Amino acid sequence: MTTSDVKPLGRSQMANRLAQDIPEGWYVNLGVGMPTLVSDHVPSDREVIFHSENGILGLGPAPPPEEADPWLINAGKGFATLRPGGSFFHHADSFAMIRGNHIDLCVLGAFEVAENGDIANWATSEHDTAPAVGGAMDLAVGAKQLWALMEHTTKDGRPRLVHRCSYPLTAPGAVSRVYTNFAVLDVTPGGFVVREMVSGLTIEALQKCTAAALSPM
């Protein structure tokens, strides 16, 4: 069999799967793109406090368009809301939360994650005309845990979980867990360990679209 014989998770299902693993009370920063979907899937009886690099703790869901407040945007520069208990602060304090290891979890998208935890998510080549790093390097190094939320392969089927990254690194050895459309994997000193796969998938089939050795739990 191959991965084309099973139904992969959609983006919303991937975000939902990751959200189930965030415990109550964690301070969490979500990167732009697919990671921002995670906040919609945290169970409603669980209090998780979301951080935004531009100086917000207690970020709430996006407002309906007619209630948008032009003074309140998130790190992706979309309209945001503030939950009761939320606070505003300046950029140095915001990144002190990140760089000072106060943020429990950061979820980033990635081009590639390597079996040693290296992550590449900001530039596609060393000759990128104008690479835009934003806060990704600070988050990857400073958050207590870094989870990657990403498609298992590129659109044309090339593996994105690899032995070593080919794109410029965001940070070395930073990722501890990866959530893909096919599996949940831990990054361990022995490489990728498969914790979970979509229904019907075998580790042999998953291995075929992964450019690093996979171990069972």
Place this chain on the structure above:
Amino acid sequence: MVNKFFPSIAAALAGVRDDSVVLVGGFGTIGQPNALLEGLIEQGARNLTLVANNAGSGHVGLARILELGRVRKIICSFPRGTDPVVFEQLYRAGKLELEIVPQGTLAERIRAAGAGVPAFYTPTGVGTILAKNREVREINGKLCLYEEALHADLALIEAWQADRWGNLTYRKSARNFNPIMAMAAKLTVVQSQHVTGLGELDPESVVTPGIFVDRVVHVPYGTPTIL
């Protein structure tokens, strides 16, 4: 009597020199002092180095001063804003120098300048192309990159309220880089939506104490445009 209110933007920006390093507050277009940027364009200083999180959107504010060829170099974390047409054109044509700095390192370099810390070490950026040919030192078992404070000649700040001593408050996510930039320049110029009488701001809610502010102009422009 201490009075930092200036009657016009032109008066507040008098004396800005060519080759200045200019800190520009804002995250995207929120908290970005566009009226002061327009004033700086009118004022005419050239060959500037701008420090901002982004490199401008559309053709206003930051993008406009770039488009007019007044800027030699931009130091930022994320040049690809929502609509970075001007930046992309200039950069591709080799008319604009770019220094990419991770956002937290950018904030800390600015804060360090304001706090009198000449340099610091941080693990952010170690093992990446941004660390190429840079000093790396192992501290308590962790590799760290040497970073220097980022001082400026001029800071352009957007505030929500100001009094004549230069005490400032900010509005929600428009705070961002403004308070730390206000601390890090030889001349700090503020555009404020509201001005209040001395003593009317709650001392507990002053975010930038007036000691960091030199000149304030009242610019009640209303709500920002999201780009």
